[in-house]
Amino acid sequence: MSPEARPERWSGWIIALHWAAGAVILGLIALGWVMVHGGLDSAATFDLYQRHKSWGFVALALTAGRLAARFASSSPQAPASARWERRLAASTQGGLYLLTLCAVLSGWLVVSTSPLPVPTRFFDLFVIPNIARPDPSLFAAAELAHRLSAWAIAALVALHVAGALKHHFVDGDDVLRRMLPRRRRA
Amino acid sequence: MTTRSLAPLWAGLIPVALTFGILAQTEVPAATTNWRIDPARTHIAFAIDAVGYPRTRGQFRQFAGRISVDFAHPDRSSVSFHVQSRSVDVGSASFDDYLRSNAFLNSEHFPSIDFVSSSVAKVDDHTVRVNGELTLLGVTRPLTVDVAVEREAGGGQRLAFLAKTDIDRLEFGMNTGFPLVSRDVELVISSAAVAL
Numbered sequence: 274m275s276p277e278a279r280p281e282r283w284s285g286w287i288i289a290l291h292w293a294a295g296a297v298i299l300g301l302i303a304l305g306w307v308m309v310h311g312g313l314d315s316a317a318t319f320d321l322y323q324r325h326k327s328w329g330f331v332a333l334a335l336t337a338g339r340l341a342a343r344f345a346s347s348s349p350q351a352p353a354s355a356r357w358e359r360r361l362a363a364s365t366q367g368g369l370y371l372l373t374l375c376a377v378l379s380g381w382l383v384v385s386t387s388p389l390p391v392p393t394r395f396f397d398l399f400v401i402p403n404i405a406r407p408d409p410s411l412f413a414a415a416e417l418a419h420r421l422s423a424w425a426i427a428a429l430v431a432l433h434v435a436g437a438l439k440h441h442f443v444d445g446d447d448v449l450r451r452m453l454p455r456r457r458r459a
Numbered sequence: 460m461t462t463r464s465l466a467p468l469w470a471g472l473i474p475v476a477l478t479f480g481i482l483a484q485t486e487v488p489a490a491t492t493n494w495r496i497d498p499a500r501t502h503i504a505f506a507i508d509a510v511g512y513p514r515t516r517g518q519f520r521q522f523a524g525r526i527s528v529d530f531a532h533p534d535r536s537s538v539s540f541h542v543q544s545r546s547v548d549v550g551s552a553s554f555d556d557y558l559r560s561n562a563f564l565n566s567e568h569f570p571s572i573d574f575v576s577s578s579v580a581k582v583d584d585h586t587v588r589v590n591g592e593l594t595l596l597g598v599t600r601p602l603t604v605d606v607a608v609e610r611e612a613g614g615g616q617r618l619a620f621l622a623k624t625d626i627d628r629l630e631f632g633m634n635t636g637f638p639l640v641s642r643d644v645e646l647v648i649s650s651a652a653v654a655l
Contacts, residue, residue: 309511312513313513314513314516314550315512315513315514315515315516315549315550315554316515316549316550316551316554317550317551318512318513319549319551319553319554319557320551320553320554323553387639388636388637388638388639389509389635389636389639389640390562390635391557391562392557392560394553397553
């Protein structure tokens with residue numbers, strides 16, 4: 274696509290899905306940490322696990338929606354940064370998509386292969402089926418993948434935010450602004 | 460002896476007749492006295508451990524019980540409890556639902572958990588050993604429980620009962636989550652009876 278045909282900003286849908294997914298993913302990491310390390314009682318821990326599982330599927334839906342929206346619409350022109358910066362930014366963004374999918378799918382596998390099969394009730398509305406049978410070795414592997422994905426996401430989010438702030442405050446370009454909701458003109 | 464179900468909001472009391480021999484000569488005025496169990500102070504509680512998970516503590520809210528103690532003739536004493544498995548309460552509605560499912564209590568098919576004593580033997584002035592049978596998930600196994608019976612200080616004619624024991628849930632076919640979830644379940648049954 275020629276630079277002239279590219280939009281100046283991200284579309285409203287992409288902006289909305291970006292921030293929603295960001296909030297849900299960071300919330301999931303926080304929830305995951307609290308439910309494992311928070312020292313809560315058994316009942317509260319159980320409820321947090323159930324909530325974590327439900328929101329995990331929300332993250333999956335948002336990520337699928339984001340990928341569809343990215344492929345369906347054109348993206349704004351990349352900023353005039355150094356090549357390594359553009360590559361780093363693209364890798365970070367691609368990594369976040371990939372790791373989010375990996376985190377959700379490994380989490381689904383953890384739930385499915387767990388020696389203690391607790392049904393996943395999506396916000397108490399319906400049961401989401403398992404994708405495998407209980408299997409201790411697969412469970413251990415899926416748990417490790419889930420944990421590593423979560424930490425990797427946290428690291429990439431930090432890099433992603435640092436990049437956005439660098440564009441805004443150091444480079445003074447519109448990379449951050451074009452991902453923010455459009456302000457109404459007075 | 461009257462047996463009633465202890466509904467969660469039920470504010471009534473269970474009259475219990477406790478027949479005393481040795482104790483009656485020194486502390487209790489009559490050989491046979493009507494007693495009532497204080498439902499607010501009667502708890503059928505349990506605790507179970509799991510790897511990487513906080514200890515789960517809960518109780519059953521609905522049950523019917525009969526306690527008859529004769530210290531002079533312990534063999535005449537008897538205890539029975541019929542607990543509604545669906546009344547399990549661990550402090551989370553969704554966790555309760557999971558425990559009621561066929562993974563654990565299977566409440567739909569096995570609505571009652573029953574303990575019926577077969578013999579009672581005196582251990583000392585404050586303790587009796589109750590032998591009986593526990594039926595859980597339709598499986599009946601022998602169970603022996605030591606029950607501490609104490610007169611409460613300053614409470615007039617008030618008795619407190621306390622029974623603690625561990626059961627092996629695998630013996631009853633409750634295998635879900637083992638070994639992640641412990642096979643031993645701690646049971647603590649406490650109650651208080653007041654002279655009428």
